[in-house]
Amino acid sequence: MGTFPEWVEARPIEKTDADAWAALMNDVQVTDQNGENYSAEDLVEELGDPKMNTARDTIGLWVDEVMVAYGVVYWRKNLVDVDRLNTDSAVRGEWRRRGLGQALLTWEIASARELHEEHHPDVAEAELNSTVISTNVGAAALFTGQGFEECRYSFTLQRPFDEPIPAVGVPDGLRVVPFEPAYDEALRLTHNEVFMDHWGSTPKDEETWKVWFTGSRAFRAGLSFLVLDGEQIVAYANGFEYDADTAATGIREVYVGQVGTVRSHRGRGLAAVALTALMTQAAETGFKRASLGVDTQNPTGALSLYERLGFQQHTQWTTYRLPLT
Known part of the structure; x- marks a missing residue:
């Protein structure tokens, strides 16, 4: 499961963790204002993806029965050129700057390499992608410190119907x-x-x-x-x-x-x-x-x-x- 601080419990995320995971995600939304709110049902559905092996592709970090961080790595069945794997992770606002984000990213990189070798070993080029909102002020330092580089930019747009x-x-x-x-x-x-x-x-x-x-x-x-x-x-x-x-x-x-x-x-x-x-x-x-x-x-x-x-x-x-x- 990688190396994590001894004061956290690290284990795969199961469907029975959906309420705790949703609470974590919604706490992150308040901190980062990313506009992404989740229910337990949303996350149970995500864990139901037949391609996902929760024991291998997910991890939750717990302190005193509270999920304080999580990580997920996604692989793709069909490729065009590059084997682009994706990762999604977050740490509760009050638990940031304690080394959890770096430990999660290290685990995700290792997991992504294993998934590439398992599913597309004949594809010469592989990379790990992660998309982060600009309000997460510590993300740039975290990713660049692990060797990542910026490669794409995107917007979320809104359009009210009062016009x-x-x-x-x-x-x-x-x-x-x-x-x-x-x-x-x-x-x-x-x-x-x-x-x-x-x-x-x-x-x-x-x-x-x-x-x-x-x-x-x-x-x-x-x-x-x-x-x-x-x-x-x-x-x-x-x-x-x-x-x-x-x-x-x-x-x-x-x-x-x-x-x-x-x-x-x-x-x-x-x-x-x-x-x-x-x-x-x-x-x-x-x-x-x-x-x-x-x-x-x-x-x-x-x-x-x-x-x-x-x-x-x-x-x-x-x-x-x-x-x-």
Whole structure:
């Protein structure tokens, strides 16, 4: 399990730890103002990912029956070029600057190397990525001290619905429809094609799609829209609702998890068509705002699209990378 201070208990995270883990995550949200609130049900679902081996891929640090820190390492089944593993970790605000973050990162690096050797040993290039909000003032020193470098920047954007949502016309010959399960597999394949040229994106297999996308408990089919050319999906916007965020903020927010347009139909404003359909439906059903995340170097110019539709920067995030090979 790595080397941790003797005054903490280090052990894998199990589903029975979900309440304690959620309490830790929500404490971190208060400290860092990252806007990410969690319920125990959210975390039980995450631990249910069939690819996750909790005994190997997770760790919780405990003091007097309180979870004070955690770490998780994620691997990907399908690759495009580089084996990019991801890590997620945090330490409660009052327990920071005691060496726990450094110990967690050391454990995560070792675990990532083991996962690379287990799942993709023939891939020559591997790296570990971690994304951290800018308000976590100690993160830069922690990561650079372990040899990481900054590699990508992203924003979380918000758009309140107290301002009119622009009407965006649907081009002739196309139509907009809400998501239905019959479209699920076609949407997965479309998403894989759309994001082929996006940094860090890899094709989503059916299992991953079910766990993290349309099979997620937060996915809202009624807030997800497809633009069809005949029966082909040419653009889409998927909506999610996180009950823990609503409980914490008192504001119903639709999170736009995925937006995209196939290459053959880009330049025609179809992402805006799908996204405004989503926002209009959300506003009509009691939601007060929309939010989404965007890579500042997105190759399709997504940031400028969102800004034209009234989204504004809310938080800023930095992704750090460490070569593993």
